[in-house]
Amino acid sequence: MRKTGPYTKKVIEYFRNPKNFGKIKNPDGIGKVGNAVCGDTMWLYIKVGKDKEGEEIIKDIKFETFGCVAALATSSVITDLAKGKTLRAAMKIDRNKIVKSLGGLPPIKIHCSVLAASALSEAIYDYLRKMKKEIPKELQMKHQRTEKEKKEIEKRYKDWIKVEKGMHKKLP
């Protein structure tokens, strides 16, 4: 099988035909992770519903991503993995599951799968917080870790981010 760049067939398939990309109007939760200044940015939107047993599930999920092939493929695959799952099950989707579903990622691109997993956790966290529901400890810890990383990046790229923000304001 001819490889495209350093990627598996599955990764390229998800890159070529991304599932669930776009915005959700009035989402129940949004997870925004990464930073365009240093690389990838993923925005994940979720809509929460209930299954037959009355447990909360991810009824709809969409993504918007700025990034490389791996970033786009991991965003796409995580929406596939999470759609229809209970929130409890969705929270457990981690980078290993993502990498496995893609048939592997180059070592240097593993951080993309971490980013995708954080985006989903953040979206669920956002939903639970807004609804004033109890947030599981594990999810809280994940959120704190993501926040901490965000701050570290902001500190490292302080000057650039200022410029970026200015630029985004100017856009239509």
Added chain:
Amino acid sequence: MSKNKIYLDYASTTPIDPKVMKIMLPYLSEKFGNTMSLHSFGQEAKLALDESREKVANLIGAKNAEIVFTGSATESNNLALKGVVLANKNKGRHIIISSIEHPCIVESAKWLEKQGFEIDKLKVDKCGLVDQKEVKKLIKKDTILVSVMHANNEIGTIEPIKEIGEICKKRGIFFHTDAAQTLGKIPIDVNKMNIDLLTASSHKMYGPKGVGFLFIREGIRVEPILHGGGQEFGLRSSTVNVADIVGFAKACEICQKSMKKEERRLIKLRDKLVFKILKKVEFSKLNGHPKKRLPNNINFSFSFIEGEALVIQLDLLGIAASTGSACSSAKLEPSHVLLAIGLRPQEAHGSLRLSLGRWTTEKEIDKVFKVLVKAIKRLRKISPFKKI
């Protein structure tokens, strides 16, 4: 090359010209001799080496004995920097390079810094041009070498090396230029352009890989890096790679004959694509100098999308290009060249280099434009930053 694929990465490497390949073949079979041997096989190889040296020297206005064949442009650059500095350390310990040099210059300079030499880097303006005034400003009493590339490999900007060379000449400082991207594409005369040392590469100009040369002006002392049998005037010991050198010389000869016409042809194609993109693709920015640039180089930044994804997307659509994006590099850092010309990291992430060559046609350029527009549109659709 496959017929339905379009190769626009000639700045990375070029295919061998069939005429070059043809002339090389006997030196891989019956004319296999070692240039150091006294018998007829050896003398046949030696003659081919001498003739090749003359052809190569001819292209840049050098003397035969001023050309040292090496294994690559990287090797030539290493030899130029380390060799000159180590052989002339009694004269001074200060070296100046530009901030947009190829990694093999940057890393050689870093190595010299570790050995106790002092390095200064010349800034460039937003078009990638080195300022001659800054050269004068940075020169110190103990400056021994200035190295500024002839044209940049990523953004294609052509540096004012004649003027920089003149400044160095007046002050008795050696001037080296890396001409890997320019030899055979635009005219070079080492005497008129005040060049003391010049690096060149064969595989960027339709010759074989694994061979380059370093021009060293007569009288300049250089310390060899490879010690051994004393080939190449004692400056580069290794059994001489005759077949590749013969090919390299043929490639030089072809370029010399066709340069003027080819330069005009490529500039026309280049500008056609550049203007079309600038006119039709929103939020696109041409990187590098609009006029003082390589005839075959195009470098754009497209906002809201990432270069690696764009390159892979284009590859899937049959077009080979390259990017200075962080995601495509082993270090996950954006190109130092794009940052040096003042691009924000996000713009550097969205960079695309298209480099044209001998077999690029107008039909291909038209097709590339169409496919590129499609690819950018698609990736922007997925991006959170902008909806087109």
